[in-house]
Amino acid sequence: MAQTARSENGVPSFSFCFNRRFSSEELASSFQTYGLVVLRDFFSREKLASFQKTLVHLFHLQGMKIGEYRQLLQAAIQSESDDGKRLSKINEILEPRDKEALYQVQKMLPSSLGLKSLFWDESFQSVCRSLLGSEEATCLLDGPALFVNRPRTERLLYKWHSEAHYYPKRRRFLNIWFPLFDSKSEHNGAMSVKLGSHHLHDVPFAEYRGYNKDSQDKANYFIQYEVPENFVAGLPEFYTEASPGDLVIFHRKLIHRSNPNFSDEYSFAGVARVWDPSQDLTLAGNLAVTPYGGDIGRPDLVVAAETEIPTETTKGTFVNSCPEVLHES
Ligand SMILES: O=C(O)CCC(=O)C(=O)O
Ligand SMILES: [Fe+2]
Numbered sequence: 001m002a003q004t005a006r007s008e009n010g011v012p013s014f015s016f017c018f019n020r021r022f023s024s025e026e027l028a029s030s031f032q033t034y035g036l037v038v039l040r041d042f043f044s045r046e047k048l049a050s051f052q053k054t055l056v057h058l059f060h061l062q063g064m065k066i067g068e069y070r071q072l073l074q075a076a077i078q079s080e081s082d083d084g085k086r087l088s089k090i091n092e093i094l095e096p097r098d099k100e101a102l103y104q105v106q107k108m109l110p111s112s113l114g115l116k117s118l119f120w121d122e123s124f125q126s127v128c129r130s131l132l133g134s135e136e137a138t139c140l141l142d143g144p145a146l147f148v149n150r151p152r153t154e155r156l157l158y159k160w161h162s163e164a165h166y167y168p169k170r171r172r173f174l175n176i177w178f179p180l181f182d183s184k185s186e187h188n189g190a191m192s193v194k195l196g197s198h199h200l201h202d203v204p205f206a207e208y209r210g211y212n213k214d215s216q217d218k219a220n221y222f223i224q225y226e227v228p229e230n231f232v233a234g235l236p237e238f239y240t241e242a243s244p245g246d247l248v249i250f251h252r253k254l255i256h257r258s259n260p261n262f263s264d265e266y267s268f269a270g271v272a273r274v275w276d277p278s279q280d281l282t283l284a285g286n287l288a289v290t291p292y293g294g295d296i297g298r299p300d301l302v303v304a305a306e307t308e309i310p311t312e313t314t315k316g317t318f319v320n321s322c323p324e325v326l327h328e329s
Contacts, residue, residue, distance in 0.1 A: 014038075014238070024130040031131055035198035035254035038240065039127070042247035043178065047118055051270070052083045052180055054114035055146060059090045062105040069093055084181025088266035091148060099220045110143050118144070119272070124247075131249065132172055134276040142287045143176070143272030149189040149261040154211040155221055157258035159299070160194075160232060163273070164252045165205050165225040169282045169289050173275035177240065177248040180268040186239045189261035191269070194235040197255035203227055208297035216299060226297070227255055231305045 016030040017038040031037050043051075063073045076089035094102050109115055119125070119141055129139055148156055163175050177191065184190035197203075205225040210216040232255050239259070240248050250256065261267055275287055282289055 024127075027127065028131060031249070031251065034195045036193055036195075036238075036240075036248060036250035037131075038242060039247040039249070040242075041245050042123070043118065043121075043245050045245065047121070048180075048244055049083075051115055051118045052087075054112060055109070055180070056083050056087050056090070058108055058112065059087055059102075059105055062101050062108075063090050063094055066098065066101060069097065082181075084266075084268070087181070087268065091150065091266060095150060095153075103220070106145060109145050115144050116141065118270075127249070128174055128274040131174055132274065132276050134172070134278070138276045138278050140275050140277065140287075141272060142275060144270045145272070146180075147177075147258075147269040147271050149258065149267045149269075151261045151264055151266065154215060154260070157189075157211055157260065158222060159211070159224050159226040160229060160255055160257045161205065161225050161227055162197075162203060162253050162255050165227075166290075167252070167273070167275075167287055168291065169280055169284065170252070170275055170277075170287060171279050172277075173252050173273050173287075175250045175252065175254070176270075176272040176274060177250065178246060178270045179242050179244050180270050181244060182265065182267060183241070183243040184267060184269065185241050186259070188263040188265065188267040189259045190239045190241050190267075191256055192237050192239045192259055193250060193254055193256040194232040195238050197232050197235050198251040198253035200231070200253070200255075203231055203253075203255070204303075206297035206299075206301045207295040208299060210299060212299045224297070224299070226299065226301070228301060228303065228305075230302075231255075233305070 014034075016034040016036055017040060018027065018030075019040050020042075022039075027037055060073070060077065063069050072093055073090060076093060077086050080086045080089060091102065125136070125139065128134075129136065132139065150156060163173070164170075167173060179190075182188070205227050207223065207225055208216060209223050210218050210221045211224070215221050235255075242248060273287060277285075
């Protein structure tokens with residue numbers, strides 16, 4: 001199970017977790033084997049603090065535009081000196097009252113120069129270029145966005161999925177994920193990944209909006225492209241336990257999910273995609289261009305993981321062991 005290996009200081013140690021020094025060969029080989037790399041202490045404190053401040057600023061601005069929440073927001077913000085707590089308070093005020101305002105501020109984030117500047121960093125760019133095998137001119141950034149995990153709330157969670165299903169026309173991209181404000185742990189809803197699942201072929205998914213039966217088709221819930229758990233059964237699950245400053249990069253086909261936040265505090269992660277359109281069979285400039293839509297899915301659909309198309313040999317076995325079928329045909 002996840003995170004059993006620990007070094008003496010209690011920090012999980014896996015061969016896909018790297019400290020500041022690593023070679024591009026080591027990185028590429030871990031990425032290829034496991035489907036992710038965790039780069040500890042990657043972003044500088046200053047750059048991360050500035051990213052966090054910009055986030056709070058944009059969320060605050062959004063809330064303060066709405067007359068009826070101004071006083072509430074002002075009081076909440078003044079009572080907090082910590083940026084993470086401020087962002088939590090703003091979300092806590094808007095979540096029950098105005099999900100649309102939260103959704104709209106999310107749409108602003110990828111256009112923020114201040115947020116994007118976290119990635120104007122030669123180490124970040126060269127790691128991405130080397131994992132993608134891309135040159136600078138064709139390395140594109142989509143994001144960043146904020147992943148909000150509210151305590152005991154299902155609305156903002158994703159079931160098992162692969163980003164390749166959300167960006168089906170894209171053949172070369174990396175998923176970027178990093179904790180903000182506080183560390184991510186199994187308790188406060190760190191994402192988990194199925195190690196090695198990017199090697200699976202032809203993984204199907206169910207499409208629906210919602211998280212489970214109660215929230216199915218509800219507005220403001222996410223669209224899920226759920227890969228049923230039995231398709232990844234047997235693969236080790238790793239919780240991306242990480243601290244602010246750490247960077248997780250994972251493969252476009254790695255199967256991962258959100259986890260419920262059992263703590264009393266919000267937990268936040270920054271997410272982005274770095275992509276290269278060179279080999280995509282489309283002229284579309286939108287990363288998420290999609291041939292899908294309008295399917296009828298359900299949460300937790302159950303089907304066998306094997307495709308079970310009978311071959312000539314298995315047909316014979318099947319018929320021999322089921323005389324009644326032989327009789328019927
Ligand atoms: O952080 C999470 O819970 C999920 C994030 C995710 O699905 C992603 O970054 O692609
Ligand atoms: Fe995802």
